[in-house]
Amino acid sequence: MATVNRQITLAARPVGFPKVSDFHLVYGPLPSPAEGEVLVRSIYLSLDPYMRGRMNDAESYARPVAIGEVMPGGAVAAVVKSKDPELGAGDTVEGMLGWQEYAVARGHELRKIDSRLGPISTALGVLGMPGLTAFFGLLDICDPQPGETVVVSGAAGAVGMLVGQIAKIKGCRVVGVAGSDAKIAWLLDELGFDAAFNYKTASNGHGELEKLCPAGVDVYFDNVGGVMTDAVLRLINVKARISVCGQISQYNLETPEKGPRWLGQLIVKQAKVQGFLVSGYAERFPEGLEQLARWLKVGKLKYREDVAQGIEAAPQAFIGMLHGRNQGKQLVQLSGF
Numbered sequence: 644m645a646t647v648n649r650q651i652t653l654a655a656r657p658v659g660f661p662k663v664s665d666f667h668l669v670y671g672p673l674p675s676p677a678e679g680e681v682l683v684r685s686i687y688l689s690l691d692p693y694m695r696g697r698m699n700d701a702e703s704y705a706r707p708v709a710i711g712e713v714m715p716g717g718a719v720a721a722v723v724k725s726k727d728p729e730l731g732a733g734d735t736v737e738g739m740l741g742w743q744e745y746a747v748a749r750g751h752e753l754r755k756i757d758s759r760l761g762p763i764s765t766a767l768g769v770l771g772m773p774g775l776t777a778f779f780g781l782l783d784i785c786d787p788q789p790g791e792t793v794v795v796s797g798a799a800g801a802v803g804m805l806v807g808q809i810a811k812i813k814g815c816r817v818v819g820v821a822g823s824d825a826k827i828a829w830l831l832d833e834l835g836f837d838a839a840f841n842y843k844t845a846s847n848g849h850g851e852l853e854k855l856c857p858a859g860v861d862v863y864f865d866n867v868g869g870v871m872t873d874a875v876l877r878l879i880n881v882k883a884r885i886s887v888c889g890q891i892s893q894y895n896l897e898t899p900e901k902g903p904r905w906l907g908q909l910i911v912k913q914a915k916v917q918g919f920l921v922s923g924y925a926e927r928f929p930e931g932l933e934q935l936a937r938w939l940k941v942g943k944l945k946y947r948e949d950v951a952q953g954i955e956a957a958p959q960a961f962i963g964m965l966h967g968r969n970q971g972k973q974l975v976q977l978s979g980f
């Protein structure tokens with residue numbers, strides 16, 4: 644076992660897009676578990692857009708990361724030493740372990756992973772937080788019906804790729820918006836989306852959407868906000884449902900964007916808009932995970948992972964994800980299974 648714990652801490656608060664110099668690679672001693680705790684060796688680290696918000700010195704639903712503090716993050720890990728009777732050395736667990744190779748955590752705050760349900764990395768994707776976000780954010784908030792048109796932005800990412808496939812399972816017509824031609828080809832050829840377009844090369848996003856949604860939009864799963872959301876809102880049908888999951892187009896702006904004032908459209912279309920945090924569904928996670936695992940097993944859900952190698956690669960991979968370089972779920976592999 645290693646004697647040194649390599650960690651990535653926050654070195655500086657980013658202005659606009661983060662830079663590699665906003666992070667710091669530090670070497671610390673291996674922590675030691677107290678009663679009720681376990682020492683784990685992380686295998687996969689999850690990189691997620693919410694981490695960008697935590698780097699700001701601004702109160703949100705979670706407190707900011709302090710300068711010098713280890714970056715927060717979910718990880719899948721192997722238990723090395725246990726002082727919790729429920730967990731033993733060799734168990735695979737998932738939890739908020741941070742950007743580091745080893746961590747100590749309270750046993751009851753970890754989820755034990757059943758590797759028969761899928762590769763252990765899926766506990767950070769389709770069988771983890773992004774899967775649950777897609778599941779509840781789409782089904783609970785939007786209740787999509789067969790034949791309805793569902794638009795999903797950020798469609799080729801961890802959450803979006805699953806939203807589109809779940810909407811297909813529910814018999815909807817699915818239109819995806821994503822940021823590269825390779826992503827669009829993947830959505831259409833492998834994930835079964837009915838239509839999709841590259842918002843980065845389309846000269847008129849609204850016009851493109853209008854062409855691809857001839858019957859209007861019944862459901863919009865919003866991962867990005869900004870101009871794409873403005874374009875979708877002009878096309879919503881009466882009784883449309885909009886799930887506001889994320890606003891990634893705004894996360895790295897130095898000054899907040901002003902948009903068109905479209906709330907009147909919600910009156911005319913008697914539409915529902917609801918924001919949510921996946922954590923609000925914690926009590927229903929077992930139900931969501933059970934259904935996602937069943938769909939995964941029978942091949943109704945496909946997924947892709949973008950895996951960077953080594954803790955030192957995490958900052959660059961995180962920045963890449965914010966720029967759209969990931970296709971599917973962005974992970975970092977920290978050690979072998």
Ligand SMILES: NC(=O)c1ccc[n+]([C@@H]2O[C@H](COP(=O)([O-])OP(=O)(O)OC[C@H]3O[C@@H](n4cnc5c(N)ncnc54)[C@H](OP(=O)(O)O)[C@@H]3O)[C@@H](O)[C@H]2O)c1
Pocket residue numbers: 691692693772773776797798799800801802803820821822823826866867887888889890891892893919920921922964965966967968969970971972973
């Ligand atoms: N509410 C919740 O509880 C909850 C939980 C999880 C995630 N989320 C939110 O869900 C969204 C997706 O998260 P994820 O984990 O699945 O990330 P992801 O989609 O795997 O990765 C982020 C993607 O955002 C896209 N993007 C970046 N800048 C953009 C811009 N200016 N306009 C449009 N798209 C842009 C990029 O793809 P392109 O190449 O397509 O640009 C990038 O690949 C995020 O907004 C996140 O904050 C919310």
